Amino acid sequence: MSETALATPEFSAAGRPAGRLRRRNWPAIIAWAVVLLILVLLPLYLPPGLLSAGQYVMVGAVGAIGLTLVFGQAGQLSLAHAFFLLVGGTAYSVLAGETTQAGAERIVGFGWPPLLALIGAVVITALFGLAFAPVAGRLKGIYLGIASLALVYIGFYLGRALPALTGGASSGRNPEPFSLFGFPFTNEGDIALFGVPLRQPERLWYLFLVVLVIGYLLAAGAMRGRVGRAWRAVRDHEAAAAAMGVNVLRAKAVAFAVSAAYAGLAGVLLVLWYGLLKPDESEFGNYGLNTSIAFLAMVLIGGLGSIPGAVAGALIVWGSQQILTLFAADLGLGTALSGFSPTVISLYVYGLAVIAVVLFEPGGLAAIGRNTVAALRGRRRSDMDSSGASGRRSAPPGKDGK
Amino acid sequence: MTATTAGPGTGTTRTDVPELRIDAVSLRFGGIQALDEVSFTVRPGTVHALIGPNGAGKSSCFNVISGLYRPTEGRVVLGETVLPELRPHRLAALGIGRSFQNIALSMHSTVLDNVMLGRHALTHGGFLSGGFRLPWTVREERRHAARAAEICAFLGLSHVVETPVGALPYGLAKRVDVARALAVEPRILLLDEPAAGLNAVETADMAATIVDLRAALDISVLLVEHDMGLVMGIADRVSVLDFGRLIADGPPAAVRRDPEVVKAYLGTGENGECPR
Structure with a gap:
């Protein structure tokens, strides 16, 4: 069946130009450009509540991309995401803040420029992820999940035990507002776009959008190439991955570090959004088990391993929570103080979404998206996958994160 | 499908294809002796088959060579490099490529x-x-x-x-x-039951492919295989394992007549003809 001659290792001249890598997918490029344009224009029209909800969703999306990389692509279940969020937020607050005296407590700060502090916080969180690597290398599946969950409780303890860094659970600390080369992401100064003044909420929106786009492209690019292939091989068959030259332990460690870095970045954005770093007073606060589970729900709903799916999952999980809270009165829901609060209701909403995904489309929104695109292109391509299996497959972890 | 032109035993013109020596390898799992002082050599540029009845230790031997198991005693040497001293993922860079029995x-x-x-x-x-x-x-x-x-x-x-x-x-x-x-651009290719689960046509295709790729790339091939037709048709040399011991090692024609092989592997067949 060998149809072609195969020469020894030297590449045959320049090789084939590998057309598929150069072909541009114009419909997709145009679609993404439209989405980006909408996201750029949205803050000019949105009321403050929805603006804030959108920012929160973008924070969730950055974190969810990190989780879908480690869980969906590298196959390592992590429930430690909330902990890495706390590490990132704390690291930023410490690096960017000034040392202050709050009552009896001396709160430490290094006074770095915010951009440097943000990068520093991401690096520090990645190192925390790397420190977890020896555990990640030894455990698999749900056991790894439970072990990583321990970090959340360690974070819960440390948040209260180290008020010099976190400001303590009762008051927390105010993070330094972000600024870029002297441009503040606050209400300072007068700039406008199409006559709409850009104040703190709009500026933060654009900051978050830029961070999300960079994080998205970085993840998508890496998963398309060598690293993504190695991670998927580790997920699907460790022995085969090793036989092909992948250092399995190292791949797992890097996957955890990268995932933690994304969570740390989300943690920085979260304290900027909230204007406050506040460690939890109970196990179910901002950095508790519930947050880890919310991220898990995002990547499951979006489709394991899918990067656009993670963003869509964040929209559903954290978006529903914000929308329900915003419109609680209009919808006739209870207030935040009643037992059946909008936040609790949102738990039911995305809980049901997870169940629906598991029952009807294990590939999540990503598979639904893929199938829709396939159906749109349908007739022209139908003769290509004659087996019929490829189109109908609801493959959970899609190739190269699509 | 192209005709198989390269005859068996052509050797290699490449100078960078080293010899693979399995040197008195023993492997024990608790009380079970999976391999007992197994020694054979895959010469550069040959198709070498490792056969034996179920449970003979073929897969164990294969996994020792490809670094998944560490031998209890003995060494596996590729050229000058002692393989079991390396972590498994280092083998690909040495020019060892392997396929898997179950995809x-x-x-x-x-x-x-x-x-x-x-x-x-x-x-x-x-x-x-x-x-x-x-x-x-x-x-x-x-x-x-x-x-x-x-x-x-x-x-x-x-x-x-x-x-x-x-x-x-x-x-x-x-x-x-x-x-x-x-x-991987292997200098030696390890194939773990390349014909397992294939029908007769696919098996013949696979056999032709193995011969072709050995000829085209001038590399060594070591394969573990159940399909005797495939093994006898393309191998330059055959090593036979039974109960973890090497009972025969030689050209296919000699191995197929070896009384101990006939007894252990082929049952009571008299003319040594191998069932497909």
């Missing part, structure tokens, strides 16, 4: 993506350089994708390079596994 591919990834995994040890770059798609990363990716496409073409996979492996029939998926092992 060990990423089912949701495309054929090309799976084959490209074989280029891992030949390429560079981590999360950031890949993520930012730095020019040299993109160039490297393109270069290696072209070679991977060549290898796919050689194995008759050109028409499915963009298809997810999970959508392929078993026979083709099996060839993807071999293509991935070839993508």
Whole structure:
């Protein structure tokens, strides 16, 4: 069946130009450009509540991309995401803040420029992820999940035990507002776009959008190439991955570090959004088990391993929570103080979404998206996958994160 | 399918294909002696088959060679390198490619993506350089994708390079596994039951492919196989294991007449003719 001659290792001249890598997918490029344009224009029209909800969703999306990389692509279940969020937020607050005296407590700060502090916080969180690597290398599946969950409780303890860094659970600390080369992401100064003044909420929106786009492209690019292939091989068959030259332990460690870095970045954005770093007073606060589970729900709903799916999952999980809270009165829901609060209701909403995904489309929104695109292109391509299996497959972890 | 031109035992003209020596390898799992002082040599440029009845220790031996098991005693030496001293993932860079008995591919990834995994040890770059798609990363990716496409073409996979492996029939998926092992640019290719689960036509194709690729690339091939027709047809040399011991080692014609092999492996067959 060998149809072609195969020469020894030297590449045959320049090789084939590998057309598929150069072909541009114009419909997709145009679609993404439209989405980006909408996201750029949205803050000019949105009321403050929805603006804030959108920012929160973008924070969730950055974190969810990190989780879908480690869980969906590298196959390592992590429930430690909330902990890495706390590490990132704390690291930023410490690096960017000034040392202050709050009552009896001396709160430490290094006074770095915010951009440097943000990068520093991401690096520090990645190192925390790397420190977890020896555990990640030894455990698999749900056991790894439970072990990583321990970090959340360690974070819960440390948040209260180290008020010099976190400001303590009762008051927390105010993070330094972000600024870029002297441009503040606050209400300072007068700039406008199409006559709409850009104040703190709009500026933060654009900051978050830029961070999300960079994080998205970085993840998508890496998963398309060598690293993504190695991670998927580790997920699907460790022995085969090793036989092909992948250092399995190292791949797992890097996957955890990268995932933690994304969570740390989300943690920085979260304290900027909230204007406050506040460690939890109970196990179910901002950095508790519930947050880890919310991220898990995002990547499951979006489709394991899918990067656009993670963003869509964040929209559903954290978006529903914000929308329900915003419109609680209009919808006739209870207030935040009643037992059946909008936040609790949102738990039911995305809980049901997870169940629906598991029952009807294990590939999540990503598979639904893929199938829709396939159906749109349908007739022209139908003769290509004659087996019929490829189109109908609801493959959970899609190739190269699509 | 091209005719098989290269006769067996042609050897190699390449000087970088080393000898693979299995040197008094023993392997014990608790009280079970899986391998007992097994020694044989895969000469450069030959197709060498390792056979034996079920439970003879073929897979154990194969896993020792490919670094998944560490031998209790003895050594595996490739040229000058003692393999068990290395971590398994270092073997690919030494020019050892292996395929798996049960297809060990990423089912949701495309054929090309799976084959490209074989280029891992030949390429560079981590999360950031890949993520930012730095020019040299993109160039490297393109270069290696072209070679991977060549290898796919050689194995008759050109028409499915963009298809997810999970959508392929078993026979083709099996060839993807071999293509991935070839993508390592091996000097010695280890094939673990390349014909397992294939029908007669596919088995004949696989046999021809193995002979062709050995001839085209001038490499050594070590295969573990159940299918006696395939083994006797293409192997230059056959080593036979039974209960963890090497009971015969020689050219197929001699091995098939060896009384101990006939007794252990082929049962009571009188003329040594092998059942397919």
